[in-house]
Amino acid sequence: MKPYRVAPIAGSDITPESVYLQRRGFLRGLGLLAPLLASGCSSGGDAGAPADSGPSGAVLPATRNSRWDSKEELTSWRDATSYNNYYEFGTGKGDPARHAGRFQPQPWTVEVAGHAEVIGRFSLEDLLKPHTLEERIYRHRCVEAWSMVIPWIGIPLGECLKRFKPTSRAKYVAFTTVNRPQEMPGLAYDVLDWPYREALRIDEAMHPLAMLAVGLYGRALPNQNGAPLRLVVPWKYGFKGAKSIVRIEFWENQPSTSWNIAGPSEYGFYSNVNPAVDHPRWTQSSERRIAGSGGSLFAKRIATLPFNGYADEVASLYAGMNLRANY
Ligand SMILES: Nc1nc2c(c(=O)[nH]1)N[C@H]1C(S)=C(S)[C@@H](COP(=O)(O)O)O[C@H]1N2
Ligand SMILES: [Mo]
Numbered sequence: 426m427k428p429y430r431v432a433p434i435a436g437s438d439i440t441p442e443s444v445y446l447q448r449r450g451f452l453r454g455l456g457l458l459a460p461l462l463a464s465g466c467s468s469g470g471d472a473g474a475p476a477d478s479g480p481s482g483a484v485l486p487a488t489r490n491s492r493w494d495s496k497e498e499l500t501s502w503r504d505a506t507s508y509n510n511y512y513e514f515g516t517g518k519g520d521p522a523r524h525a526g527r528f529q530p531q532p533w534t535v536e537v538a539g540h541a542e543v544i545g546r547f548s549l550e551d552l553l554k555p556h557t558l559e560e561r562i563y564r565h566r567c568v569e570a571w572s573m574v575i576p577w578i579g580i581p582l583g584e585c586l587k588r589f590k591p592t593s594r595a596k597y598v599a600f601t602t603v604n605r606p607q608e609m610p611g612l613a614y615d616v617l618d619w620p621y622r623e624a625l626r627i628d629e630a631m632h633p634l635a636m637l638a639v640g641l642y643g644r645a646l647p648n649q650n651g652a653p654l655r656l657v658v659p660w661k662y663g664f665k666g667a668k669s670i671v672r673i674e675f676w677e678n679q680p681s682t683s684w685n686i687a688g689p690s691e692y693g694f695y696s697n698v699n700p701a702v703d704h705p706r707w708t709q710s711s712e713r714r715i716a717g718s719g720g721s722l723f724a725k726r727i728a729t730l731p732f733n734g735y736a737d738e739v740a741s742l743y744a745g746m747n748l749r750a751n752y
Contacts, residue, residue, distance in 0.1 A: 480643055481502075482645050484643060484644060487557075487559055488558065488560065492561075497574045499574050499717075500574050504715050505642070509522060509649045509650065512621070513604075513611045522649045530653040531653065533671075534548050535549065535672065537674070541590055543589040552637075556585065560643075564733050565657075568664055568709075572715065573714075573715050574716055575641055577638045580637050586598065586631065589675070594675075594677045596678070597679055598627060600667040600670050601622050602671060603670075604619055617684070627675075629742060632738075634735060634738055636658075638655050652669065653669070660732040660736075661733070664692065664696065693751065700729040702752050710728065
């Protein structure tokens with residue numbers, strides 16, 4: 426069962442599985458990997474998997490984009506897929522992996538609406554078809570001051586949005602995520618204004634770093650990471666990365682967002698990673714890097730970089746803006 430029909434890419438372009446296994450010390454898991462590869466099913470959760478079994482789920486061929494490679498140690502598949510924020514499945518870090526098994530990310534459609542010439546309902550296959558899946562290694566910084574380094578697979582968000590021909594009135598793009606109480610036990614709690622909503626300014630959305638992700642570590646996104654389609658905006662705090670997107674809407678005015686409604690003084694619209702502006706309840710000047718054998722609990726603290734290290738690429742988007750007032 427392969428969730429995506431993606432045109433095959435020449436062998437040399439495909440990230441070899443062995444690269445992950447070597448880089449991440451998973452050679453020990455090779456024997457365990459074979460049956461998982463054969464089953465090829467999108468994983469609903471790795472919570473019960475053996476500790477070092479490595480990536481699982483449908484293999485997703487992608488072209489490595491060497492522009493965004495990294496010498497930093499990658500977060501392990503296990504940490505990236507078992508230490509999550511996805512409040513629709515519960516507020517604990519282990520809840521998404523534990524409770525996302527019932528969620529059905531296939532088939533999937535996305536509604537496109539608002540100030541654009543091309544609007545309507547599109548299947549995930551239609552959204553992805555004209556694009557080549559790329560792999561990019563990005564730093565991933567949560568507002569709660571932990572971070573990861575993750576090889577995402579997806580397409581540039583801007584390339585996808587251009588196909589809808591946004592009009593000159595489209596100043597913002599709003600993303601709404603799926604709302605399925607039967608499959609998502611966390612929706613029974615009023616911790617956020619459901620459905621989860623996020624938004625970007627149109628120039629942020631068009632920036633080549635912004636990604637629509639469908640996989641990680643060479644595999645389709647597990648449910649807990651936002652299957653089948655999520656945002657990845659690496660210069661912003663993680664909560665801007667809306668998971669399981671069902672609606673994309675072009676707006677003239679700045680859209681409201683779930684986290685901003687929940688705590689306007691703590692979660693701003695921009696939420697650019699900024700070590701100089703602390704969260705009211707904790708510092709943002711450093712982060713716990715969850716990577717390698719250090720594991721989640723004893724992860725080392727490192728300095729947080731402006732724009733999460735992507736300042737050279739994105740700082741110009743905010744020229745002249747007061748980034749303390751516009752946090
Ligand atoms: N729909 C939805 N998307 C979401 C969230 C959520 O609760 N619901 N949490 C956000 C937060 S706070 C973070 S840090 C990232 C976490 O992504 P990851 O679990 O893949 O690392 O997802 C973001 N996207
Ligand atoms: Mo987060």
